[in-house]
Each structure stands twice: as structure tokens, then as C-alpha cells.
Amino acid sequence: MDEIINKLIKKYKTNSPFELSEALGIHIRFMNLGQSTKGLYYRKLRRRFIVIHNELPLEWQRFVCAHELGHDRLHKGINRFFLEENSYFSPGKLERQANLFAVKLLSSGSSPEQEEPLLSYYLRIGIPPEVIFFLDE
Known part of the structure; x- marks a missing residue:
């Protein structure tokens, strides 16, 4: 995983998930996905899409974009949904990896x-503090 991330950053000279997605030809869309879905990644007719819930705060939009980009890079060919952490969905290995x-x-x-x-560090660099709980699952 570290090698994939380092290669992306070195090649495109950014760690912005929005800029990386654009450079990789992944289309980003914003729409209302309801209360339980933050984002999703899917492929259709050889085109790749990241859809982000449009009512999320900017820090969450950025995190969700990075999460879905993780699915693109790590889990090729699998469509994934990023569900609200308070849902009854138990994130599996693929979600933890993303x-x-x-x-x-x-x-x-x-x-x-x-x-x-760690909480202060995440806040300082613009990562939602709730993410700490995602990493422990």
C-alpha cells in the first residue's frame, strides 16, 4: 500500500485525492446519497466513478474521495460503498484497507x-477525527 501511495504522489506531485482521481481518469460526482452512504466507487463501461455525498463537510468529502480512490487502487473490479459508521454495516477487510x-x-x-x-494531528491536517475509530476496527 505504501508503495502504491508513494508512486502516485511522486508521479503526480500531489496527495490531493481530487487531483489524483482526475489525473487517473476517474470521474468525480457529487449527489445526495441519503443518510447512510458517504460515497461509492464503481466502474461502468470501462469508466471509473467516485460519487461523494454532496452534504458532507469538506474534510469528509476529501476523506471519502481518498477512501474511494483506495478502492480503485487496491480492489480493482470491485464496486464499493462507504457507509455511515453508525449503520449496521460492519466494515470488512476491504473497507479497513480503503x-x-x-x-x-x-x-x-x-x-x-x-x-x-493523534486527534489533534488529524484535525491539523484536515482528516475527520472520527477516522480514528475506523482504523481500530
């Missing part, structure tokens, strides 16, 4: 200050 991909991508090039709590 969450970790998103955190690693978004935090690339930065690190916590000495003795900085």
Missing part, C-alpha cells in the same frame, strides 16, 4: 509533532 489508504495518502508528507495527540 480507510488506511485514505489516512496514509492524506497524511503523506506530514507527521505528528512531538507528543501531539
